[in-house]
Amino acid sequence: MTATYDCIAATTLGSDSASVTFSSISGAFTDLILVMNILPLSTNDNLGIKFNSTNGPYGLIQVTGGGASPASNRGSNLSSITAGAIYDSAVTTHVFHIMNYSNTTTNKTMLYRYGNSSYTIVAGVIIWRDNSAITSISIAVNGGSNLSANSTFSLYGIKAE
Amino acid sequence: MALTYIAIATVTVGSGGAANIEFTSIPGTYTDLLLKISARNTGNASGQHVTFNSNSSSYAAKRLIANNGSTVTTHSGGTASLFALAVDSRATASAFGNAEVYIPNYASSNNKAASLDSVNEENGNTYAYDEISGGSWSNTAAITTVTLTPEAGNYAQYTTATLYGIKNTV
Numbered sequence: 001m002t003a004t005y006d007c008i009a010a011t012t013l014g015s016d017s018a019s020v021t022f023s024s025i026s027g028a029f030t031d032l033i034l035v036m037n038i039l040p041l042s043t044n045d046n047l048g049i050k051f052n053s054t055n056g057p058y059g060l061i062q063v064t065g066g067g068a069s070p071a072s073n074r075g076s077n078l079s080s081i082t083a084g085a086i087y088d089s090a091v092t093t094h095v096f097h098i099m100n101y102s103n104t105t106t107n108k109t110m111l112y113r114y115g116n117s118s119y120t121i122v123a124g125v126i127i128w129r130d131n132s133a134i135t136s137i138s139i140a141v142n143g144g145s146n147l148s149a150n151s152t153f154s155l156y157g158i159k160a161e
Numbered sequence: 162m163a164l165t166y167i168a169i170a171t172v173t174v175g176s177g178g179a180a181n182i183e184f185t186s187i188p189g190t191y192t193d194l195l196l197k198i199s200a201r202n203t204g205n206a207s208g209q210h211v212t213f214n215s216n217s218s219s220y221a222a223k224r225l226i227a228n229n230g231s232t233v234t235t236h237s238g239g240t241a242s243l244f245a246l247a248v249d250s251r252a253t254a255s256a257f258g259n260a261e262v263y264i265p266n267y268a269s270s271n272n273k274a275a276s277l278d279s280v281n282e283e284n285g286n287t288y289a290y291d292e293i294s295g296g297s298w299s300n301t302a303a304i305t306t307v308t309l310t311p312e313a314g315n316y317a318q319y320t321t322a323t324l325y326g327i328k329n330t331v
Contacts (some may be wrong), residue, residue: 010192010329035329036194036276037265065225065293066234091274091297093265105195115295117221117238123293152266153266154192154329156165 004161005039011156013147016041019140020153025043029157034137036094036114038086038151044119045145045152047084047094051108051134062124065117075150080139082142083112090116101134106143164190165330167191171323178203179312184307184324189268191326196262196307198279198322200247207249207281207288208243211262213304216221222277222296229289243296246279247311247320248288256283257320267304272297298322 006029009022010112025032038047050056058078064071075082084094094114101108115121128134137155142146169191171258172182177230187194192212211234212220245260262267262331277294298304 005327006331007165007331034262035265039271062188062234063225065233066223066295067235070225070233074206091272093274093276095229095263095264113276113278115223115293116274116296117223117315118295119223121223121225121235121293121295123225132191149268150271152192152329156327156329 002039002072004159008157010152012152013149016146018146018148019030020140021136021138022094022155023136025135025137029102030100031150032101033072033096033156033158034098034155036139038092038094039148040087040089040091041145041148042088043145044087045085045141046079046082047086048082048140049084049140050080051128052132052136053138054130057129058126058129059129060124060126062122064122066120070104079092083126083153084114084126085145086141086145086147087119090118092113098134104133105129106131165328167326169324169326171321174316174318178317179206180315181329182316182322183308187243187305187307189303192266192329194264194304194325195325195327196266196322199257200260200320201257201317202247202249202311202314203309203317204249205251206244206313207290208244208312209247210310210312212242212308213298214306215300216300220296222294223295224292224294227291228299229287231274238294238296243277244273244278245283245292246290246292246319247280248283250315252281252283252288253285263313266302267317270301272299272301273304
């Protein structure tokens with residue numbers, strides 16, 4: 001059987017940490033799947049995600065539920081992607097599907113969704129306005145909080161073959 | 162290259178229908194579980210319940226639902242189960258709903274989270290829905306059983322559910 005869904009790297013935080021980086025990502029796959037299961041910590045905060053350590057420009061549009069009413073918001077020319085969150089009382093699951101990440105001829109797009117049972121559910125799409133192959137992904141906390149110990153981060157490669 | 166995305170079990174409902182679909186004795190050897198469901202029920206309610214280890218308490222969810230292309234609403238889920246869409250008997254014949262349930266770290270000793278994405282489209286105007294949901298089960302036990310139960314009636318013939326295990330072994 002050909003393996004078409006392969007784990008490239010995985011990290012379980014041994015202690016509270018400000019960031020996680022996947023680097024030297026091989027260009028051997030077609031798409032990437034990033035799965036983050038983030039345990040609660042004392043403060044609510046957003047996750048900022050960057051590719052190849054660049055400050056964008058990134059754009060996104062998303063739909064959000066969980067509050068009093070659904071909402072949609074859009075951002076453009078962002079220096080990092082705020083498309084994830086940590087919360088004080090809920091485990092938050094994030095799944096990103098990054099398409100055609102290794103070509104050098106198009107901007108990169110990805111679908112994402114994250115949510116938890118206490119605060120919010122979000123689905124959206126991101127564009128990185130850059131034709132470079134994605135070789136690193138860094139996930140950091142925007143506001144100075146940490147990612148909680150035992151949170152897990154897994155990066156999978158999908159081959160269309 | 163290691164196999165990281167493996168079908169653990171598949172259920173296809175036969176001609177007599179089924180009151181539920183159950184995956185039991187799930188080994189703890191994977192990192193995450195992914196359940197893919199194509200479902201129709203024989204009742205008059207457009208959903209299905211997802212429970213773990215035959216337990217019917219300590220669930221919670223936030224749900225975002227698009228209804229018939231006209232309204233979008235957000236709700237909190239119930240405490241007795243998690244919820245995903247399934248086409249029901251009022252919808253166009255032979256239409257089935259699609260659902261995915263992603264359960265990270267299902268064998269850990271932490272409380273469990275789940276992402277649920279589901280859709281009912283039946284080429285009509287009345288029973289089309291699109292839902293995304295973030296759920297939790299506040300229980301530290303490893304998940305060894307997953308049970309699907311129609312919101313009403315039984316699962317109709319040709320309903321299928323496949324449980325995959327995903328390993329983050331490099």
